[in-house]
Amino acid sequence: MYYRLPQFEYLRPNDLHQALETIREGDWKPLAGGTDLLLDMKNGRQSPKKIIDISRLSELRYVRTNDSRVLIGGGSRLQELLENVIVKEKLPLLSSAIYEMASWQIRNIATIAGNLCNASPAADSAPPLLVHGARVKLISSSGSRTVPLSEFFLGPRKTVLSNNELMGEIDVPLLEGYYYRYYKIGRRHAFTLSVVSMAIAVKIENGIFSDVRIAMGSVAPKPVRALNVEKELIGKEAKTVEITKAIDLVSEDISPISDVRASAEYRMKVTKFLLKESLQESLKYFWK
Numbered sequence: 001m002y003y004r005l006p007q008f009e010y011l012r013p014n015d016l017h018q019a020l021e022t023i024r025e026g027d028w029k030p031l032a033g034g035t036d037l038l039l040d041m042k043n044g045r046q047s048p049k050k051i052i053d054i055s056r057l058s059e060l061r062y063v064r065t066n067d068s069r070v071l072i073g074g075g076s077r078l079q080e081l082l083e084n085v086i087v088k089e090k091l092p093l094l095s096s097a098i099y100e101m102a103s104w105q106i107r108n109i110a111t112i113a114g115n116l117c118n119a120s121p122a123a124d125s126a127p128p129l130l131v132h133g134a135r136v137k138l139i140s141s142s143g144s145r146t147v148p149l150s151e152f153f154l155g156p157r158k159t160v161l162s163n164n165e166l167m168g169e170i171d172v173p174l175l176e177g178y179y180y181r182y183y184k185i186g187r188r189h190a191f192t193l194s195v196v197s198m199a200i201a202v203k204i205e206n207g208i209f210s211d212v213r214i215a216m217g218s219v220a221p222k223p224v225r226a227l228n229v230e231k232e233l234i235g236k237e238a239k240t241v242e243i244t245k246a247i248d249l250v251s252e253d254i255s256p257i258s259d260v261r262a263s264a265e266y267r268m269k270v271t272k273f274l275l276k277e278s279l280q281e282s283l284k285y286f287w288k
């Protein structure tokens with residue numbers, strides 16, 4: 001079958017100010033790398049009449065850091081984040097997730113804001129950012145607002161973003177002294193969408209789980225934290241707590257479905273297996 005793009009009005013602003021002034025009125029759809037949007041337009045899932053191409057806005061491409069956080073411009077390409085020393089050193093979970101995303105060619109044009117704003121339950125950058133408790137800065141011509149990423153997603157392809165806003169920045173607090181692990185289970189080893197993805201960060205102090213952060217993709221209508229599992233573990237003695245009982249609570253955190261990639265049962269089974277493996281590994285890490 002041959003897919004064609006429908007006709008649309010196209011504008012490529014020179015700077016961020018012009019972009020924000022433009023989207024203030026009318027229904028302009030932002031196009032960054034186009035690796036999600038153009039496919040949706042070709043298969044008829046979306047048919048915006050006006051496209052604003054934000055791919056060349058240099059104001060949205062940066063990585064900055066201080067002692068407590070990393071700030072990532074929304075227009076940063078996935079490949080530049082993968083090659084960025086700050087991301088590599090300070091955000092290993094995000095770096096691992098991006099390493100397993102798509103291919104070099106796609107990562108060279110795809111942006112991190114595009115991955116988040118597309119709001120796919122399988123968006124691979126989301127679990128690591130949720131584990132860090134990241135917040136996103138949504139900017140418009142009248143100012144900006146900051147929203148926790150956990151409140152940004154409303155459901156598949158739905159977010160709190162308004163028509164007149166762009167995702168300008170992702171603010172990622174640093175986590176120090178944690179055991180980290182990122183998993184992506186797909187139907188192939190590489191170049192595939194997740195069947196289950198998981199990011200986990202665990203801290204054990206004086207033998208107690210002082211913090212446990214777990215986030216998952218492709219197992220619910222949106223990327224989610226496993227808050228019930230986290231709550232069951234935090235404050236408990238790490239060596240004696242009933243890990244299996246805590247893990248079983250994940251069925252209250254996620255609601256996997258069966259689709260072309262995997263069955264709901266398989267997703268649930270894999271999720272529990274990954275939780276068990278990573279929690280056991282975290283014990284070994286702190287008692288090495």
Ligand SMILES: Cc1cc2nc3c(=O)[nH]c(=O)nc-3n(C[C@H](O)[C@H](O)[C@H](O)COP(=O)(O)OP(=O)(O)OC[C@H]3O[C@@H](n4cnc5c(N)ncnc54)[C@H](O)[C@@H]3O)c2cc1C
Pocket residue numbers: 029030031032033034035036037038039054074075078100101102103106109110111112113114115116117118122123124125161165166167168191192193194
């Ligand atoms: C072959 C292939 C493989 C892929 N593999 C993976 C994978 O392994 N893992 C994965 O998670 N994804 C994967 N993807 C999906 C896609 O590449 C990513 O989601 C990518 O990060 C999207 O970024 P983009 O810049 O291309 O977004 P676009 O397609 O340009 O935009 C996506 C959506 O975000 C909106 N948007 C973009 N930027 C902004 C902004 N700054 N502010 C507000 N709205 C904005 C757009 O309006 C649109 O609704 C794959 C895609 C392809 C084609």
